[in-house]
Amino acid sequence: MSESSHAASGTLQPLPMSAYQKDLDTLEVAGLTLHGITRGGIETCLMVKELRLMFDIGMCPPGFQKYRDVLVSHGHADHMGGIGYLISHRRMVGARPPRLHVPVEVVEPVRRILAAWAEIEGHEPPFHLYGHAPGEAFDSGKSITATPLRTAHRVPSLGWVIERRSQRLLPEFADLTGPEIGEKRRQGVTITSTHQEPLLCVTGDTKIEFFKEHEIVRRCRVLVHEVTSYDDRCDVERTRHWGHTHIDELVEVAEQFTGEALVLVHRSARHSRKQAEEVVAQKFPAAMRDRIHVFGW
Numbered sequence: 001m002s003e004s005s006h007a008a009s010g011t012l013q014p015l016p017m018s019a020y021q022k023d024l025d026t027l028e029v030a031g032l033t034l035h036g037i038t039r040g041g042i043e044t045c046l047m048v049k050e051l052r053l054m055f056d057i058g059m060c061p062p063g064f065q066k067y068r069d070v071l072v073s074h075g076h077a078d079h080m081g082g083i084g085y086l087i088s089h090r091r092m093v094g095a096r097p098p099r100l101h102v103p104v105e106v107v108e109p110v111r112r113i114l115a116a117w118a119e120i121e122g123h124e125p126p127f128h129l130y131g132h133a134p135g136e137a138f139d140s141g142k143s144i145t146a147t148p149l150r151t152a153h154r155v156p157s158l159g160w161v162i163e164r165r166s167q168r169l170l171p172e173f174a175d176l177t178g179p180e181i182g183e184k185r186r187q188g189v190t191i192t193s194t195h196q197e198p199l200l201c202v203t204g205d206t207k208i209e210f211f212k213e214h215e216i217v218r219r220c221r222v223l224v225h226e227v228t229s230y231d232d233r234c235d236v237e238r239t240r241h242w243g244h245t246h247i248d249e250l251v252e253v254a255e256q257f258t259g260e261a262l263v264l265v266h267r268s269a270r271h272s273r274k275q276a277e278e279v280v281a282q283k284f285p286a287a288m289r290d291r292i293h294v295f296g297w
């Protein structure tokens with residue numbers, strides 16, 4: 001239907017829930033709500049409302065409008081294809097310009113794409129584009145730090161580690177009463193130290209080396225790890241060739257994960273959720289099966 005026929009009917013009716021919305025999954029785990037879509041080669045966009053962060057853009061699935069801060073793993077179209085629409089839509093609805101955090105290597109090509117879109121649309125919607133090298137952390141507000149780490153993929157790619165800072169009373173002051181703590185503060189005594197907890201890591205696309213090489217990834221409270229292949233239709237060697245993880249590779253090292261939830265995303269369209277869940281039930285050590293979640297329909 002063209003826009004003019006909408007206009008002729010007088011009012012814009014809300015769209016019925018699309019099949020697309022039904023494709024979105026939600027998982028509440030370890031105090032975080034993961035919401036979105038993530039299927040290998042199709043679309044990846046994960047929203048986490050407690051952190052006010054969106055990981056990758058996909059094709060801007062329903063709900064993306066609520067997120068101003070977007071952490072992008074890499075430039076493959078299934079992860080970033082909606083970037084022009086995201087910027088344009090925020091301008092259209094009067095939202096503040098988005099803050100897009102991307103691998104430094106894609107900054108210039110993305111600027112060229114967005115300049116071409118601006119030419120096509122006849123105006124330049126505003127945005128902030130920040131290029132990050134591995135290790136270049138930034139403060140995303142509310143005591144949250146986001147640190148990108150290099151993953152092992154076919155193009156420059158980042159996994160994002162999210163940490164929350166809090167102040168903890170030093171052990172030597174643990175027995176003080178409230179008024180005594182207040183008095184120490186007034187005297188200028190340092191009574192707390194900063195504690196940094198790794199809450200979440202979202203790997204983006206990667207081979208298993210990312211898990212093996214970064215100790216902090218293995219102790220995040222929630223680790224959202226890509227597993228693209230679940231059987232030998234695409235075996236370990238071929239999966240690695242494409243820069244992805246095969247389930248057998250994760251099973252081998254999974255017991256090194258000490259967090260609360262290991263969430264498997266980016267499943268290839270070859271595999272149903274049911275098949276993935278059966279493979280998880282068969283292959284992971286019994287002691288950790290209840291910490292493993294298959295995400296996405």
Ligand SMILES: [Zn+2]
Binds near residue numbers: 079
């Ligand atoms: Zn991908």
Ligand SMILES: [Zn+2]
Binds near residue numbers: 153
């Ligand atoms: Zn990719």
